[in-house]
């Protein structure tokens with residue numbers, strides 16, 4: 001399997017605080033990888049470095065053989081990396097359908113002029129958009145809520161809508177920051193199934209931050225464990241679950257959600 005993303009000796013300092021220190025790991029194409037660790041371990045900082053929100057202090061981030069560290073976030077998004085956020089970011093007053101549609105518009109190939117004169121290119125583009133939105137509604141099981149305003153969706157469905165919006169941007173690598181936060185066990189199981197399904201249907205690679213261990217252990221091909229900004233361990237779910245260092249630093253904690 002080829003490597004789609006690699007962090008090489010990546011360090012991020014905030015003043016005197018090393019949030020991420022000398023981090024090295026690889027993500028294989030078409031895999032689902034997990035990033036876990038106690039609160040403040042540096043997980044979200046790594047997402048912010050990969051997506052260009054933060055500049056690295058040192059080191060390289062390589063995506064499809066290109067160094068992307070310190071590039072503008074929009075350029076990184078254009079290269080095919082999309083993310084969701086720990087705190088949900090939706091257009092709260094728009095419907096589920098409209099939320100996805102606005103994201104799909106990012107990939108249209110007609111110009112403003114085509115839209116103004118409503119020519120054939122515009123009409124076929126719009127038809128494709130509608131099909132794309134419907135497909136995303138269906139795969140994320142949101143079709144029956146398509147006319148509900150985002151703010152009125154139950155929390156678990158808002159999280160699924162966020163993923164649908166991210167998928168609308170047609171990423172190659174999707175970063176999910178605590179996608180199951182606030183979900184009950186049933187919703188979490190459903191989400192696990194959906195994440196596997198989108199990986200298969202969209203030929204996606206996923207990197208997932210999550211405290212719900214059922215989800216991580218249920219879907220990840222590989223897990224990287226962080227502690228105090230450093231890599232504590234890396235391996236298969238089996239290796240991680242039985243690693244004494246991981247159990248001591250993280251899995252033994254009472255607030256890890258199993």
Ligand SMILES: Nc1ncnc2c1ncn2[C@@H]1O[C@H](COP(=O)(O)OP(=O)(O)OP(=O)(O)O)[C@@H](O)[C@H]1O
Nearest residue numbers: 014017018019037038039040041042043044045046
């Ligand atoms: N913009 C910032 N300025 C200063 N310190 C920051 C900044 N962003 C993160 N940090 C610090 O870096 C460390 C790592 O934070 P980060 O949010 O990456 O942890 P995390 O593993 O995602 O935690 P959680 O599981 O609670 O979301 C923390 O000590 C945090 O306070």
